[in-house]
Amino acid sequence: MGIADSEGSSIYLYISDPSRMKQMNLNIVNDLVRKNTSCIIVTTNIPSSILANLYRKEGIVMEKIHFIDAITKYSLGSAPADQENTTFTSNPGNLTELGIAITEALKKRKEEDTALIFDSISTLLIYLSSPNISKFIHFLSNKIRLLDLKGVYLSAAKGLDPLLLTQISSIVDEVVETPKE
Amino acid sequence: MSEGKELNLSEFDILKRTFEAIEDPIFYLDTNGVILHANSASGRLLGLPPEKILGEQCFRVVHHTPTFIRGCPFVKAKVTGRREIYTVNLANHWYQVSVDPVKDESGAVIGAVHILTNIDTVKKVHELRAVLGAIIEMTPDAILGEKPDGTIISWNHGAEETFGYSADEMIGESVAKIIPPGYLDDWKGILMRVQRGERIEQLETRRIRKGGEELELSLSLSPILDERGIVTGIAVIGRNLTEIRKAERALIAYVTEAALRIKNPVEIIAHTLEEIRHLHQAGAITDEELSTTLLIQVKHAMKIVENVGDLQQSIISGLEEIPESYRRFLMDEE
Structure with a gap:
C-alpha cells in the first residue's frame, strides 16, 4: 500500500535506487492524482519544465499539480516567465525561501486532498548539512500534520546518513524501500 | 654432645x-x-x-x-x-x-x-630497580601503585601528564578522586575483582583530569601479591585513548561525510545524466531542456567540489599532525 491509498494525513519516506528516482516520482504523482489528490511538488534536481512534460506524457491532469522549483533559477540565473502553476526559488540551499514558497502554495490550495512531495532529500544534501535538513523536515512534517495533508519525501538509497535516516524515519508513518531492478 | x-x-x-x-x-x-x-x-x-x-x-x-x-x-x-x-x-x-x-x-x-x-x-636488584624506575618514569603511560583499597602509593610522570595532578597531590589520596561519579560503581566492582587476585586487562573506561576534562582510557590492573599470595597492592597501567578515540570518531564522520557529499551525489548526477540522455534520444525532451538539465548537473558538481573543499578544510584545521606539504596540497595552496 502506497501513500495514495492511505487514509487521512500521513507521511511516507520513499527510498529508491538512484536510477529509479524519476520513475518513482512519476508513479507516486500519477497514483495520487488518480485518487483526486492535488500535488505540490518540490523539485531540487529535475527542472519543473521537464517534470511537467513527463507528467503530461503519463496523462497526469496538470490542473492538480503545483511545482516549487528550487533548481532552475539557480542553474540558469533566471526562471521561465510563462510557466504556470510554478513557484521558482533562487537556491536549493535557501530553506527560508523554500519554506515561504511551500507555505504560500499550501495557502492557495483548494478544499481538496493535497500532498506535498519533496524530490529529493538526497539532492538537498548537496546543498545543506544533515542537521539543517533534519530541522527542515521537522518543520514541513508539522505543517503537513497541522493541515491534515499527505506528505512524501523521496530519497536515493544510501543518500542519507544513518542518523538523518533514523530521525526522518521517526517522523514519518511509513518507510517504503523500492527494490533495485 | x-x-x-x-x-x-x-x-x-x-x-x-x-x-x-x-x-x-x-x-x-x-x-x-x-x-x-x-x-x-x-x-x-x-x-x-x-x-x-x-x-x-x-x-x-x-x-x-x-x-x-x-x-x-x-x-x-x-x-x-x-x-x-x-x-x-x-x-x-x-x-x-x-x-x-x-x-x-x-x-x-x-x-x-x-x-x-x-x-x-x-x-642486581638495584640495577633492575633503576632500569624499571627509568622505564616507569620515561613511559607516557600512567602507572599507579595502589593499596588494595585504592589509596595511591606511587604515581609516575606519565600519570602526572595524563591526569594533571603531581605525585605529591595524589599519593595518599584515593584513586576515586579521578573517577567520574557515574563510573564509581564500576570501579568498586573492578576493585573487588582485583582484591580477589584477578587481573583486568585493557578495560576501556573514563577518568577525570585535574582541570575537569573527561579522559577515555584503557586500564590494566594487576594484583601485587606477597610471598603468601595475599594481595598487598594493585599495579595500574593506564593508556590515554582520548585523542585516538577522537581521531576515530573524526574518521568515521569524515568517511560518512565523504560518502554523503561525494559518492552519493555523484551517483545521482550520473543517473540523472543517463536518464536525460535516454529522454533526449527518445525525443521526450527538447535540446533546450537537455541543456537546462546539464547545467543543473554542472551546478550540482560544482557544489560537490565546494563541499569537498570545505570538508578538507575542516579536517585539516582539526588535525595538526598532517605534514605541511600535504596540508598545502589539500588546502589548494601553492
Missing part, C-alpha cells in the same frame, strides 16, 4: 676456626698493606692458596697494581682512624669492602681488618 668428646679449644682456636669458616673474604693488613692474615675465602676470591697471599702487599694480589689504588679505603682509614667502606668489582663480582682500622693502646693505627661482602644480588 658428651663431655668426654668435648674438644679443649682455646679462645684463639675458636676464633681462628670461625675466621676460616666465614664465607666472606677477610684480610688483616699491617700499615704497609702487607697481608698478615687471610681466611680460606680470601684464597678462593683471589684464586691463590692462603700461603701465597700472606706476606704480599694487598694491592699487588688484589688489584695487581704496584701501589695503593686511588681512593683506597685502607689509606683513608689510616688517616681518619675510622671504618671506611667502598664497593669494588673483583673477578666479575661486586663486593662491599669495609676497612676497620686496628689501633694500639696509644690510638695509633697499626693495621686494618678488611671484610669483603658479596653484594651481587643487591647490586
Whole structure:
C-alpha cells in the first residue's frame, strides 16, 4: 500500500535506487492524482519544465499539480516567465525561501486532498548539512500534520546518513524501500 | 654432645676456626698493606692458596697494581682512624669492602681488618630497580601503585601528564578522586575483582583530569601479591585513548561525510545524466531542456567540489599532525 491509498494525513519516506528516482516520482504523482489528490511538488534536481512534460506524457491532469522549483533559477540565473502553476526559488540551499514558497502554495490550495512531495532529500544534501535538513523536515512534517495533508519525501538509497535516516524515519508513518531492478 | 668428646679449644682456636669458616673474604693488613692474615675465602676470591697471599702487599694480589689504588679505603682509614667502606668489582663480582682500622693502646693505627661482602644480588636488584624506575618514569603511560583499597602509593610522570595532578597531590589520596561519579560503581566492582587476585586487562573506561576534562582510557590492573599470595597492592597501567578515540570518531564522520557529499551525489548526477540522455534520444525532451538539465548537473558538481573543499578544510584545521606539504596540497595552496 502506497501513500495514495492511505487514509487521512500521513507521511511516507520513499527510498529508491538512484536510477529509479524519476520513475518513482512519476508513479507516486500519477497514483495520487488518480485518487483526486492535488500535488505540490518540490523539485531540487529535475527542472519543473521537464517534470511537467513527463507528467503530461503519463496523462497526469496538470490542473492538480503545483511545482516549487528550487533548481532552475539557480542553474540558469533566471526562471521561465510563462510557466504556470510554478513557484521558482533562487537556491536549493535557501530553506527560508523554500519554506515561504511551500507555505504560500499550501495557502492557495483548494478544499481538496493535497500532498506535498519533496524530490529529493538526497539532492538537498548537496546543498545543506544533515542537521539543517533534519530541522527542515521537522518543520514541513508539522505543517503537513497541522493541515491534515499527505506528505512524501523521496530519497536515493544510501543518500542519507544513518542518523538523518533514523530521525526522518521517526517522523514519518511509513518507510517504503523500492527494490533495485 | 658428651663431655668426654668435648674438644679443649682455646679462645684463639675458636676464633681462628670461625675466621676460616666465614664465607666472606677477610684480610688483616699491617700499615704497609702487607697481608698478615687471610681466611680460606680470601684464597678462593683471589684464586691463590692462603700461603701465597700472606706476606704480599694487598694491592699487588688484589688489584695487581704496584701501589695503593686511588681512593683506597685502607689509606683513608689510616688517616681518619675510622671504618671506611667502598664497593669494588673483583673477578666479575661486586663486593662491599669495609676497612676497620686496628689501633694500639696509644690510638695509633697499626693495621686494618678488611671484610669483603658479596653484594651481587643487591647490586642486581638495584640495577633492575633503576632500569624499571627509568622505564616507569620515561613511559607516557600512567602507572599507579595502589593499596588494595585504592589509596595511591606511587604515581609516575606519565600519570602526572595524563591526569594533571603531581605525585605529591595524589599519593595518599584515593584513586576515586579521578573517577567520574557515574563510573564509581564500576570501579568498586573492578576493585573487588582485583582484591580477589584477578587481573583486568585493557578495560576501556573514563577518568577525570585535574582541570575537569573527561579522559577515555584503557586500564590494566594487576594484583601485587606477597610471598603468601595475599594481595598487598594493585599495579595500574593506564593508556590515554582520548585523542585516538577522537581521531576515530573524526574518521568515521569524515568517511560518512565523504560518502554523503561525494559518492552519493555523484551517483545521482550520473543517473540523472543517463536518464536525460535516454529522454533526449527518445525525443521526450527538447535540446533546450537537455541543456537546462546539464547545467543543473554542472551546478550540482560544482557544489560537490565546494563541499569537498570545505570538508578538507575542516579536517585539516582539526588535525595538526598532517605534514605541511600535504596540508598545502589539500588546502589548494601553492
